[in-house]
Amino acid sequence: MSYLNIDEVSKSYHQNQVLNDVSLSLKQGEFATLLGQSGCGKSTLLRSIAGLVEIDKGAITVDGKDITNVEPRNREIGMVFQSYALFPNMTVLDNIAFGLKMKKKKNIKHKVNRMIEMMDLCGKEDSYPHELSGGQQQRVALARSLVLEPKVLLLDEPLSALDAKIRKNLQQELKRIQREFQITTIFVTHDQEEAMTMSDTIYIMNEGNIVQSGTPSDIYTSPANSFVAKFIGNYNLLSIEKFHQMIKKEELVGKEVAIRPEVIELISGSKEMPNDEKKWTADGTILDVSMIGNVLRYEIDVNGVLLHADHLHHRDNMFKQGDHVKVAISKSECVVF
Numbered sequence: 001m002s003y004l005n006i007d008e009v010s011k012s013y014h015q016n017q018v019l020n021d022v023s024l025s026l027k028q029g030e031f032a033t034l035l036g037q038s039g040c041g042k043s044t045l046l047r048s049i050a051g052l053v054e055i056d057k058g059a060i061t062v063d064g065k066d067i068t069n070v071e072p073r074n075r076e077i078g079m080v081f082q083s084y085a086l087f088p089n090m091t092v093l094d095n096i097a098f099g100l101k102m103k104k105k106k107n108i109k110h111k112v113n114r115m116i117e118m119m120d121l122c123g124k125e126d127s128y129p130h131e132l133s134g135g136q137q138q139r140v141a142l143a144r145s146l147v148l149e150p151k152v153l154l155l156d157e158p159l160s161a162l163d164a165k166i167r168k169n170l171q172q173e174l175k176r177i178q179r180e181f182q183i184t185t186i187f188v189t190h191d192q193e194e195a196m197t198m199s200d201t202i203y204i205m206n207e208g209n210i211v212q213s214g215t216p217s218d219i220y221t222s223p224a225n226s227f228v229a230k231f232i233g234n235y236n237l238l239s240i241e242k243f244h245q246m247i248k249k250e251e252l253v254g255k256e257v258a259i260r261p262e263v264i265e266l267i268s269g270s271k272e273m274p275n276d277e278k279k280w281t282a283d284g285t286i287l288d289v290s291m292i293g294n295v296l297r298y299e300i301d302v303n304g305v306l307l308h309a310d311h312l313h314h315r316d317n318m319f320k321q322g323d324h325v326k327v328a329i330s331k332s333e334c335v336v337f
């Protein structure tokens with residue numbers, strides 16, 4: 001049963017159609033990510049759910065209740081922005097308590113203290129935002145939202161202002177907090193790796209449309225079209241003509257072929273490639289080798305077509321520039337559009 005339902009939501013600014021009949025649904029406790037390039041409508045969709053943008057068409061329901069025309073403050077939806085927007089002149093304690101005070105809630109002290117403990121902010125109660133690290137500020141921003149016990153949490157690129165190392169830690173922490181609270185969450189990012197790490201479900205957006213949704217693994221291994229393949233997983237994307245230039249004996253019907261870099265096998269050109277009907281084979285030459293973390297990326301010329309292949313770094317099994325190689329590609333791992 002879906003908990004948050006977005007049903008054919010559209011929004012234009014003047015002539016610019018920013019959301020085009022967008023539909024998505026989340027189960028309770030699900031972590032979904034909107035992934036797409038700058039300007040594709042991610043923030044507008046999030047702001048529509050929060051009620052900060054008035055939609056032209058469509059409906060939004062949470063927990064069976066239609067909130068399409070409900071005032072933002074009565075939607076029971078928490079939102080954390082990239083900039084956190086903490087009150088600079090208030091302490092951590094007052095920042096977290098603010099929403100509860102506004103809503104004239106009871107047991108404010110107890111709720112705030114519990115949140116401080118859960119967010120590992122003990123000892124920072126009387127600090128001001130400028131006295132906190134980026135990660136601590138982010139946790140205060142989360143605490144300020146979560147203390148109101150929202151039904152849905154919306155996170156608009158909450159990690160993008162942080163440097164790579166802190167960001168990695170906070171990705172894990174955010175996921176832990178989300179699991180602990182079992183809170184239905186929509187996260188916005190344009191970083192595909194971040195989306196893969198964090199999400200139960202990814203929605204890929206392009207120009208106001210959802211172009212594919214699925215688990216990270218589904219999207220990674222079965223992109224629905226070449227836009228998704230380009231956007232995710234560093235695919236080799238070849239026109240059918242280029243493919244036939246590279247693999248000469250195969251008749252393939254389609255327009256484009258997408259090949260993930262890690263499914264391209266390489267052996268030394270002097271060795272015999274075992275005959276396997278499930279694989280395409282060809283001869284190639286290594287043009288370039290680079291290291292990305294513990295991965296070796298090979299640029300290979302195969303009959304005049306450039307391929308990149310990623311292999312885990314292994315000292316005894318490396319090729320160098322100019323080496324002749326045999327290339328094998330598992331047919332079932334390739335996607336034809």
Ligand SMILES: Nc1ncnc2c1ncn2[C@@H]1O[C@H](COP(=O)(O)OP(=O)(O)OP(=O)(O)O)[C@@H](O)[C@H]1O
Nearest residue numbers: 013016018036037038039040041042043044045190
């Ligand atoms: N208030 C507004 N008035 C007019 N146009 C707007 C307004 N808000 C957003 N837009 C336009 O809508 C489009 C989508 O913007 P949106 O902020 O939703 O994109 P995004 O995917 O979140 O991008 P980013 O990753 O850069 O934040 C953009 O072309 C933007 O210029």
